[in-house]
Amino acid sequence: MKILLISANRERSPYPVFPIGLAYLAPPLAADGHELRALDLCFSADPEAAVTALLADFAPHAVVISVRNVDNVTWPGSRSYLAGVRGVVALCRGKVPTIIGGSGFSLMPAELLEHLDGDFGVVGEGEEILPELIRRLERGEDAAGLPGVVTRGSAGFAHPLPVERIGTPDRSLFAVERYRREGGMANLQTKRGCPFACVYCTYPLLEGRRVRLRPVGEIVAELKELEALHGIDYVYFVDDIFNYPPDFASELCAAMTAAGVTLNWSAFVNPGFVTPRLMEQMVAAGCDAVEYGTDSGSPAMLANLGKSFTVADIREASRVCRELGVDFAHYILFGGPGESRETVRESFALMDEVAPTAVIAMTGIRIFPGTPLHDRAVVEGMVPGNAALLEPVFYLSPQIREELRDLVTAEAMQRRNWVAPGLEINMSDAMLEAMRHFPVRGPLWKLMKRLGRSRVNPFSSR
Structure with a gap:
């Protein structure tokens, strides 16, 4: 069969993100003998024209549409991506079977399949189940009952099965060089699954709680290929937590160093599993920046958010970075259960x-079905129990809901290293475009220390 893979993501803020999910689907589909073509709408000036033209020129037998996110999870400047995806599906409807998947789709699959009006949906990891769905379509067989497959009009679906053997993505169908040039880096995954219990997090829903590790040799080979074939000199590890399990992170860093990997990289890191020895290994392997999923500086809020570490861990992890000269950012989430003026100031x-290089502050927490935060929001009457939540709804602590925006804005505007995307503090789309012209690789927040005291005042246009 001829299969068209469409990446529906058009978001380029803070930088375009390579469609690694579709790249993981390419090898198993190619192994079944299918002819593949990819369309990445991130760089398309006219997405509708691009889809229409490729449907005519390639004449696929099936279209797979990947939905990375349903919205930008940013309050108060939230924006939904669903209208754009629905438009893509509409162009395919009636011409060819349309299969929708991706991390965004998997959060609310039955509701999204109906809303987007697709034919089939694949929940969770698709490397094993998508080829089986395609085989059934080829044979004209019913797809109902396949694990993780949603069909139009179905009342439910069988629970998806985790992929036991995580392979290597095939990036050859996509413009890797453009992502390197405009995004400053490539992305790479070393594991799947999250055993932690953050109350808002969707990783356990998407990947399960059991950690599944890729073979270290395959990861190193992928890094070397990115260097040799695509000229990649910076990588971001997209694992929910790079340094867990710690022994695996240590083994990977040692293998990268031994193999002579020369690119630099950054990753999302848990402060509770940072040690001087591991950070030294990370630096030796090319790490020049880390991002901490800190969420709060208040002990009470760390507990309320289900975090696995303490304020003491945050202090120690920050100290280690400073002493080794590693740029680091803390991500803070304001407005969770129990947030108050006191906890914000903490x-x-x-x-x-x-004193991190940057602080990335988000106000309000996007509520997704299946999370403990959703359960709490239902009990507190913030959302109805049967609400689809296709449009973004945010948890905002009743204790501080009315003043959270003004309080965070007033405090963040006094600090040069704070970025608050939803509040447009020290960051705007225009600033992001300008910052991409700097000769920087990796996260744009690394430039904060070079930007002085420039400000974007969120109240200037009020």
């Missing part, structure tokens, strides 16, 4: 103390 005080 977060600002701790960030002042640990």
Whole structure:
């Protein structure tokens, strides 16, 4: 069969993200003998024209559409991506079977399949189940009952099965060089699954709680290929937590160093599993920046958010970075259960103390079905129990809901290293475009220390 793979993501802020999910699907589909073509709408000036032209020129027998995110999970400047995806599906409807998947789709699959009006949906990891779905379509057989497959009009679906053997993505169908040039880096995954219990997090829903590791040799080979074939000189590890399990992270860093991997990289890191020895290994392997999923500087809020570490861990992890000269950012989530003026100020005080390169602050927490935060929001009457939540709804602590925006804005505007995307503090789409012209690889927040005291005042246009 001829299969068209469409990446529906058009978001380019803070930088375009390579469609690694579709790249993982390419090898198993190619192994079944299918002819593949890819369409990445991230760089398309006219997405509808691009889809229409490729449907005519390639004449696929099936279309697979990947939905990375349903919205930008940013309050108060939230924007939904669903209208754009629905438009893509509409162009395919009636011409060819349309299969929708991806991390965004998998969060609310039955509701999204109906809303987007697709034919089939694949929930969770698709490397094993998508080829089986395609085989059934080829044979004209019913797809109902396949694990993780949603069909139009179905009342439910069988629970998806985790992929036991995570392979290597095939990037050859996509413009890797353009992502390197405009995004500053490539992305790479070393594991799947998250055993932690953050109350808002969807990783356990998407990948399960059991950690499944890729063979270290295959990861190193992928890094070497990115260097040799695509000229990649910076990688971001997209694992939910790079440094867990710690022994695996240590083994991988040692293998990268031994193999002579020369590119630089950054990753999302848990402060509770940072040690001087591991960070030294990371630096030796090319790490020049880390991002901490800190969420709060308040002990009470760390507990309320289900975090696995303490304020002492945050202090120690920050100290290790400073001593080794590693740029680091703390991500803070304001407005969760129990947030108050006192806990907000505790977060600002701790960030002042640990002095990161940047603080990325989000106000409000996007509520997704299946999370403990959703359960709490239902009990507290924030959302109805049967709400689809296709449009973004945010948890905002009742104790501080009315003043959260003004309080965070007033405090963040006094600090040069704070970025608050939803509030447009020290960051805007225009600034992001300008920053891409700097000769920087990796996260744009690394430039904060070079930008001085420039400001974007969120109240200037009010």
